[in-house]
Amino acid sequence: MLFIRVLKRPIEMMDWLYLIFLFMLTWFVIALIMIVLGDCDLLLQIAEKFGKSPSSLKNKVVWITGSSSGIGECLAYELSKVGCKLILSARRKDELERVRGQCIEKWGVKADDILVVPLDMVEFDTHAAAVEKVINKFGQVDILVNNAGRSQRAEWIKTSLEVDQQVLNVNVLGVLSLTKLVLPYMIKRNEGHIVNMSSIAGKIGTFTIQFSNDG
Numbered sequence: 001m002l003f004i005r006v007l008k009r010p011i012e013m014m015d016w017l018y019l020i021f022l023f024m025l026t027w028f029v030i031a032l033i034m035i036v037l038g039d040c041d042l043l044l045q046i047a048e049k050f051g052k053s054p055s056s057l058k059n060k061v062v063w064i065t066g067s068s069s070g071i072g073e074c075l076a077y078e079l080s081k082v083g084c085k086l087i088l089s090a091r092r093k094d095e096l097e098r099v100r101g102q103c104i105e106k107w108g109v110k111a112d113d114i115l116v117v118p119l120d121m122v123e124f125d126t127h128a129a130a131v132e133k134v135i136n137k138f139g140q141v142d143i144l145v146n147n148a149g150r151s152q153r154a155e156w157i158k159t160s161l162e163v164d165q166q167v168l169n170v171n172v173l174g175v176l177s178l179t180k181l182v183l184p185y186m187i188k189r190n191e192g193h194i195v196n197m198s199s200i201a202g203k204i205g206t207f208t209i210q211f212s213n214d215g
């Protein structure tokens with residue numbers, strides 16, 4: 001109304017366009033500030049603020065691969081806090097046991113609600129036995145977090161095909177292999193989530209600057 005009174009004339013098409021432009025500009029500036037100040041992308045920030053709280057995951061059975069260190073380890077602690085049942089997998093059994101110990105001692109997870117299943121993502125023929133062990137224990141997997149992975153930071157052109165193959169085996173084929181075996185149990189219950197850990201490099205390519213003395 002104020003806008004109409006200030007104008008002292010009927011709102012015209014150009015005024016509406018101007019208002020829409022102003023709204024979009026404001027949203028763009030807010031989004032830009034959120035992206036710069038936030039530690040994740042915009043969608044995740046909005047979900048964090050307005051989505052379900054982590055406590056809605058209480059009692060869910062979550063299988064985290066690559067939980068012997070880094071992001072997987074931290075995720076195990078965060079999910080322990082909200083009362084999830086956990087399966088921890090990676091190659092280093094002693095590190096998995098350490099993480100399991102922390103979940104029990106620090107975050108109060110019952111010893112019976114957390115299972116260590118050592119697993120090598122590239123030993124595809126061992127995956128079925130691992131899934132069987134998990135199903136025998138918990139009867140279901142609500143969330144599979146495909147987090148185990150390795151990165152390769154050398155210049156790709158100078159990287160041998162053998163290294164490419166190893167990276168693809170862990171990051172792609174290992175994920176496909178395990179997911180293929182877990183998915184039928186989710187389909188049977190018509191319920192379940194699969195989380196695939198990715199990288200900002202999966203969205204935006206990185207560039208390298210080459211310095212040369214030639215010419």
Ligand SMILES: NC(=O)c1ccc[n+]([C@@H]2O[C@H](COP(=O)([O-])OP(=O)(O)OC[C@H]3O[C@@H](n4cnc5c(N)ncnc54)[C@H](OP(=O)(O)O)[C@@H]3O)[C@@H](O)[C@H]2O)c1
Pocket residue numbers: 065066067068069070071072089090091092093095119120121122147148149150151170197198199200
């Ligand atoms: N941190 C980052 O900035 C970043 C950026 C982009 C993407 N990511 C991705 O996020 C995920 C976690 O990264 P992170 O930073 O937490 O790395 P991290 O600390 O090195 O953790 C990697 C995890 O994967 C496990 N792993 C590696 N190879 C495996 C294999 N063959 N079989 C089973 N487990 C294996 C490792 O355990 P074991 O050695 O005990 O097997 C470890 O628990 C990875 O997929 C990574 O590519 C991370």
